[in-house]
Amino acid sequence: MRRFAPLVPALLAVALLAACSKAAAPAEEDARPVRTLRVGIASDAIGASYSGEIRARREAALGFMVGGRVQQRAVEVGDTVQKGDVLFRLDPTDAALNANASRSQVASARSQFEQARSDYARFSQLSKMQYVSRAELDKARMSLQTAQAALNAAEASNGVTANQAAYTTLRATASGVVTSLEVETGQVVNAGQVVARIAEAGEREMIVSVAESRVDELRNARALSIELWADPRHRYVGKLRELAPDADAVTRTYSAKVTLVNPDDAVRLGMTAKLRVALPSHGALRRLPLTAIIDHGSPHVWVVDPETQRVTLRKVKLSEAQDDGVLVSGGLKDGEVVVTAGVHLLHTGQKVRPEAAS
Secondary structure (H helix, E strand, O other), rough: OOOOOHHHHHHHHHHHHHHHHOOOHHHHHEEEEEEEEEEEOOOOOOOEEEEEEEEEOOEEEOOOOOOOOEEEEEEOOOOOOOOOOEEEEEHHHHHHHHHHHHHHHHHHHHHOOOOOOHHHHHHHHHHHHHOOHHHHHHHHHHHHHHHHHHHHHHHHHHHHHHHHHOEEEEEEOOEEEEEEEEEOOOOOOOOOOOEEEEOOOOOOOEEEEHHHHHHHHHHHOOOOEEEOOOOOOEEEEEEEEOOOOOOOOOOOEEEEEEEEEEOOOOOOOOOOOEEEEEEEOOOOOEEHHHHHEEEOOOOEEEEEOOOOOOOEEEEEEEEEOOOOOOEEOOOOOOOOOEEEOHHHHHOOOEEEEEEOOO
16 A cells, blocks of 8 residues: 555546546537528429408398388308398388288279270260260360379389388398398398398409518419418419509508419318419529528528538528518529528537428
């Protein structure tokens, strides 16, 4: 033991150095979450996407042509109706009384007409035998014409009254789905007041609001596609049908109506959908969002190594700006993954964790 005593301090020093070395070893750096985009695969095809609502191309707003008290409601919101189906009925009491009075007036006018025609025929015979004067015959003729006109007026009035009696029943003007009911049983309504709305069966379209800076982009789109939030796997071909000429006074956006070319039973009214706008082809240009570009004296992007998940800074050549994106003409290859969010928090060789690569 005495012989090894001089070595003890040296051994302790080596042990302390080893411990310090282990303590000073840097911890492995955590991967920073970032958003990424895969270059080339349709990266320059989608110009913008818009959220909107599925509606029927034609919607009928129905109301009674006469006023009255609602006696019956025959449908509920969401019911499918066919053309001619009964929706509402008004209390027919007043209309029935008016119809009876009108029919009585027609009967009275017809009786007077028959009497005048009989008198004229008799006066005509007597005039031939010179038993009555020419003036009396003319007077009988005028009475017949007056009675004929009164009968015609009474029949026309009776037709209007009969129509008004039929107007107390509101029927569907087209097949479709009831989207809203504005009145309840017992409520008094006026002529022309909207009481029900029906989304007609057939064409469906999507309503979206477009920023004024993207109006031309939508108008000149290479293609439009629509996907439902309920089933994003299925896409429908869209066709721009109408673009408002004026911007909304409040939102300063333009309303656009895009027709679904091939809708199926999965497309239901009121569904939320997303419209995707495909830009015209730009050849070898690749589109990146502005957030992917970092300025280091010249435009650069962070490229992710697919094996190590570490980033390297690469210089790129920009062609032109395009709203919230840029077109890159050089420096990138198809299939490479570029960081699009969080670029100012990275350094060369840093490990990242892509949140959403496309």
